[in-house]
Amino acid sequence: MFIDRARIFVQSGKGGDGMSSFRREKFVPKGGPDGGDGGHGGNVVLVADRNVNTLVDFRFRRLFKAKPGGKGQGANCYGRNAEDLLITVPLGTIVKDEESGQIIADLSHDGQQAVVAKGGRGGRGNWHFRSSSNRTPTFAERGEPGEERWLRLELKVLADIGLLGYPSVGKSSILRKVSAAQPEVAAYHFTTLNPILGVVDLSDHRSFVMADIPGLIEGASEGVGLGHDFLRHIERTKILVHVLDVSGMEGRDPIEDYEKINEELRKYSEKLSRKKQIIAANKIDMLGDSDNLERLKAYMDERGQEVYPICAMTGEGLEVLLERLWELLETYVEEPEEIAEEVVYKAQDKPDFEVKRADDGAFVITGPRIENLVAMTNFDDDQSLRRFQRIWRYMELDKLLKEKGIHDGNTVRICEMEFEYHE
Template identity: 85%
Template sequence: MFIDRARIFVQSGKGGDGMSSFRHEKFVPKGGPNGGDGGQGGDVVLVADRNVNTLVDFRYRRLFKAKPGGNGQSSNKYGRDAAALEITVPLGTVVREEESDRVIADLSRDGQRAVVAKGGRGGRGNWHFRTSANRTPTFAEKGEPGEERWLKMELKVLADVGLLGYPSVGKSSILRKVSAAQPEVAAYHFTTLNPILGVVDLSEHRSFVMADIPGLIDGAAEGVGLGHDFLRHIERTKILIHVLDVSGMEGRDPLEDYEKINAELAKYSEKLIKKKQLIAANKVDLLAADREMLTRVESYMAARGQEVFPICALTGEGLEALLERVWTLVETYEEEPEENTEEVVYRAKDTTDFVISRADDGAFVITGARIENLVAMTNFDDEQSLRRFQRIWRYMELDKMLREKGIHEGDTVRIYEMEFEYQV
């Protein structure tokens, strides 16, 4: 089953909690703090793998959670860092954050990695908080929460050559003839509903990958018919073979078909219309003595600098010359430079430190990564830890901002998973 879209939920691991402990040794009655730090939570990483062909596995599993980091121990022992959760995806997978629809990874090379949810950092042990004024801090930080988000994944087929053309012009027949692929061939439109790849082997150990991609109709750029399902898959091809039916058996004009399809390409992407196209004038065996249509197509294309190859997909006539020309173009193709790195790390968009809003029940809700992490990593059961939180609260001038929002004594303040009663 070919699946080219998927939606998954990823959650990185929480950082391990820091330890609050003190040295207890013989003849050392007042040992200092020695609580170790928590370990790093596990990242969620997408890894491109050439041996994976579809996104079908994500139909049955959509939730991916990395493990938390280990807690710190006494004697300044650090908690264990959690291993990254690696998820393999096919080459050509484009990943978007669902909420913003922003592309966060484009995995097109074997082994390429993208960290889509960064693990939380481990909380610091109490030895970090010793000062000249407080030599015995009793508190330690909790681990930082992991990140979580919904992701949308789309697969764009990676092929050297794409077969372009209206339904029933003979694209599937061409692929069956020149490769070991076996797409369905029948006398009705949209026989091919999913991209089918075939390896074309030429003499002297030469080969390239050809894709038979579902046909499109007018309005495809707006999603009509198979629309975007078709257009998305030809974005990464190097060369396009534009197949035209010059027999006229479908009652269509091949030149009108040519112009309509190129108009759809131009509407969808400027990059597509600039791709090199070779014209395969198919079904020449049905022309008999009247080759007027073929002559018309050749003259029309010659005026536009397009190469025309008369072929018959059923008998193989003309295919050798077409494939040799394709091979030459594939070999001399120069990829447009892309700014890609081996490892992509998802970073949330820059936002203000915090935002204050009102909930339906009248509570004041403070959101923002900085303040939410502070609350999540604070141990409110420890008095020293609570005082530290209050100092940071004053430093961030949250009282002032809450008053500007109209807060009164006794009102509820909600941050992360904690609820406070406001006191003047």
């Protein structure tokens, strides 16, 4: 089964809690704090693997959670860092953040990695908080929460040669003839619903990968038929073999088909329309009295396109076609990527914190700094609570709340934590 799209949830590991402890040794009555830091939580990492062909595994497992870091220990011993969670995906996988639609990674090389959720850092032990005014801090930080997000994975098939053409022009028959791949061949349209890869072996240990991609129809650039599912896969191919039916048995005109398909390519992507194409004029064994082949050659000569008459059923003309494809691959030069316009980020007066009024009347404060502070504070410890209050005043959150109209007794909510506000 070929699956080329998937939706998964990833969550990195929480950082380990820091330790609050003091030296306890003989003849050392006041050893001081020695609580170690917590370990870092595990990252969630996607890894491109050439041995994986589809995204089918994600049909049965969609939740991926890395392990948390170990807790700090006494004697300044650090907690163990959690191992990264590695998820293998096929070459050609595009990774997008579902909420923003932003592309996070394009995994096209074997072994290429992308961190999609960064593990939380470990909380600091009480050793870090000693000072001249507080030589015996009893508090330690909790571990930082991990990141979580929904991702969309899209697979673009990686192949040297892509077979392009309308349904039932003989693309699958060509692939069966020149490789060990066994796509279905039948007398109806859209026999091939998913891309199929085959390795073409030539003499002298030469080989390349050819893809039989579902047939394209008019309106595909707007999503008609298999639409974007088709066009997405041919973006990664180096050279296109445009297969045309010159027999005319289905009442189709090969020149008209050629123009319609190229128009769809232009509508979908200007870069795609510029890809090198060579014409495979298939079903020459059924030409009869038709002049389709002569007309096609004359038409393509005017446009500088090469035409190779073939018969996919008998193999006639295929050897010449394959040798020409090899020559083109040997001299192929990747089109340089378009350089994106430089973006200059300017400082904005956007506040670090936002205060909104919830439906229940509570004042909700959001912002990564305050949310992390709440998550990493142990509110059961008096010294830790006083430290939180000092940082709160430093952030001037009281001033911000007063501007929003807060009064004594109102509820303040940060993440899952609720406070009662008092002057």
